[in-house]
Amino acid sequence: MSHKMAKSAVSGIPTFGEVAAEDDAILEYFVQTDSVSTVVDGNKFLILGRKGSGKTALFRYFNEKQPQGSLSLALNLRGYPWAMHAKRGDPDAATAEQYEASWKYVIVTEFAQMVLSKVTGTSEWTSEVKSLRAFFQKNYGGTNVTLEDILRPSSLELSKTSFEPTILGCKLLSVSLERTGSQSGLSRELNALSDAIYEAASYVSQREQLDKILIHFDELDQGMVDFNEQRQLMLIGLILACRSINQQSIKSAVNVKSIVYLRTDMWERLSFSDKNKITMTNLAEIKWNEQSLKSLLDLRINKYIPGASWIDICDDDLMRGRQPKLTHIIARTFDRPRDVISFMNTLLEVSTPRRSAAGESQQFTNKDVVAARPDYSNYLKAELDDEIKPHWPSWDEALQVISGLGKLSFTKASFEAAYNITRLAKNFSSEEAMEILYDFSVIGTYSVQSGYGGSEWVFRYKVRKAKWDENASTFKLHLGLKEHARVNE
Numbered sequence: 001m002s003h004k005m006a007k008s009a010v011s012g013i014p015t016f017g018e019v020a021a022e023d024d025a026i027l028e029y030f031v032q033t034d035s036v037s038t039v040v041d042g043n044k045f046l047i048l049g050r051k052g053s054g055k056t057a058l059f060r061y062f063n064e065k066q067p068q069g070s071l072s073l074a075l076n077l078r079g080y081p082w083a084m085h086a087k088r089g090d091p092d093a094a095t096a097e098q099y100e101a102s103w104k105y106v107i108v109t110e111f112a113q114m115v116l117s118k119v120t121g122t123s124e125w126t127s128e129v130k131s132l133r134a135f136f137q138k139n140y141g142g143t144n145v146t147l148e149d150i151l152r153p154s155s156l157e158l159s160k161t162s163f164e165p166t167i168l169g170c171k172l173l174s175v176s177l178e179r180t181g182s183q184s185g186l187s188r189e190l191n192a193l194s195d196a197i198y199e200a201a202s203y204v205s206q207r208e209q210l211d212k213i214l215i216h217f218d219e220l221d222q223g224m225v226d227f228n229e230q231r232q233l234m235l236i237g238l239i240l241a242c243r244s245i246n247q248q249s250i251k252s253a254v255n256v257k258s259i260v261y262l263r264t265d266m267w268e269r270l271s272f273s274d275k276n277k278i279t280m281t282n283l284a285e286i287k288w289n290e291q292s293l294k295s296l297l298d299l300r301i302n303k304y305i306p307g308a309s310w311i312d313i314c315d316d317d318l319m320r321g322r323q324p325k326l327t328h329i330i331a332r333t334f335d336r337p338r339d340v341i342s343f344m345n346t347l348l349e350v351s352t353p354r355r356s357a358a359g360e361s362q363q364f365t366n367k368d369v370v371a372a373r374p375d376y377s378n379y380l381k382a383e384l385d386d387e388i389k390p391h392w393p394s395w396d397e398a399l400q401v402i403s404g405l406g407k408l409s410f411t412k413a414s415f416e417a418a419y420n421i422t423r424l425a426k427n428f429s430s431e432e433a434m435e436i437l438y439d440f441s442v443i444g445t446y447s448v449q450s451g452y453g454g455s456e457w458v459f460r461y462k463v464r465k466a467k468w469d470e471n472a473s474t475f476k477l478h479l480g481l482k483e484h485a486r487v488n489e
């Protein structure tokens with residue numbers, strides 16, 4: 001039965017929420033997308049998303065909600081001592097694998113500590129629990145080691161009461177974490193220890209019939225000035241370590257999975273030999289569409305006006321081109337929650353004076369939506385700065401080149417002519433510059449869609465597989481940047 005609700009006054013909504021999940025009351029209006037089950041089940045552990053797509057929201061959901069059937073450990077790498085970890089690489093390992101062993105050790109010690117915190121009754125007296133406790137006591141003074149301190153010791157002491165892994169028949173008495181010039185086999189020794197810890201923790205988790213333990217890593221991009229090679233190697237190491245632990249766990253039916261949340265642009269920059277394999281089998285992208293973004297909004301509206309949804313807080317007038325307001329707004333985003341929330345908060349703000357005047361509509365009007373666009377456009381540009389600057393610090397000068405052309409759509413030739421007389425041409429060719437802009441969906445191309453026989457604007461955030469087409473000749477700036485760039489339709 002359909003029931004038409006009366007329109008609700010926008011003034012009932014103080015805010016659509018904070019734009020970063022760390023500050024947002026996310027659990028009050030979390031949207032359960034497909035990503036949630038992807039994180040828990042199956043072999044996809046690399047969760048990719050652009051800035052503002054909802055990586056931290058997922059991370060917080062698991063950590064704070066602790067949904068039934070799993071136990072989550074959320075490891076936030078903001079403030080992580082990357083420089084210290086850099087010294088824990090293995091100079092003898094193949095380049096891409098230099099940090100795999102150290103990350104693997106981090107994961108198994110986190111796993112073991114989680115298991116120890118759940119031990120009850122008779123497991124306490126198993127040799128596995130005793131060994132784990134002795135190991136942590138000896139090396140860290142207890143089982144509450146923070147992530148920052150796991151790799152801090154210069155060496156790990158082993159003994160009969162903890163673990164004595166052997167390599168080629170020799171018992172290891174200690175494992176050095178510090179790389180010293182002449183030493184070799186660092187990864188091998190550390191891996192032998194990690195395996196022993198993993199075995200013991202697995203045994204206890206099975207004995208205690210613990211729920212699946214999920215170890216989440218977020219904020220890998222924090223505190224990063226530029227995405228240098230060492231940082232890239234450490235990221236690759238973490239990804240390889242997660243894959244290795246997850247594979248081992250699936251094989252031996254151990255309930256533990258490690259998950260990495262990563263910005264799409266950073267993943268695209270990495271290069272290592274197993275990248276394609278991982279892309280095919282272990283990668284999942286956070287995806288949103290108009291419908292799921294609408295439910296995200298409706299849940300937020302509901303928090304303040306129970307039972308109300310988006311259509312109740314705006315008038316029914318269609319925008320130019322017979323476009324509903326929400327479609328018009330979402331077309332100015334990259335289909336990311338942060339963009340939508342940001343647009344809505346701007347809309348609230350710019351419409352306040354009008355709504356406060358006597359006799360005015362208490363819903364959002366088309367004029368309000370148009371009035372919100374300039375401030376929103378500046379937000380979108382700033383968000384793109386955060387994404388693109390680590391790759392190309394002066395990308396916005398290329399945006400200025402487009403501003404100079406004056407129009408939302410333009411030809412490759414006109415861009416090239418204007419670009420080539422700027423200082424930017426010294427670093428990137430015009431073609432390379434356009435490709436970067438295209439990769440971040442700052443611009444889209446007009447192209448023939450195979451199979452449809454028609455032509456349309458293609459933006460990468462919509463058609464993920466659409467690779468750069470060097471033969472494309474007509475381009476369009478993303479609508480969300482129109483006001484910032486001061487171009488006309």
Ligand SMILES: Nc1ncnc2c1ncn2[C@@H]1O[C@H](COP(=O)(O)OP(=O)(O)OP(=O)(O)O)[C@@H](O)[C@H]1O
Pocket residue numbers: 017018019020021022024026029030031032033049050051052053054055056057058263296337338341
């Ligand atoms: N599933 C969801 N349900 C409700 N709100 C969400 C959801 N996903 C994201 N959001 C909201 O969208 C905004 C951006 O999300 P979030 O901060 O998680 O993005 P992110 O991918 O971590 O971005 P960054 O790369 O900048 O860290 C936040 O306000 C967050 O609360």
Ligand SMILES: [Mg+2]
Pocket residue numbers: 021055056057219
């Ligand atoms: Mg985040």
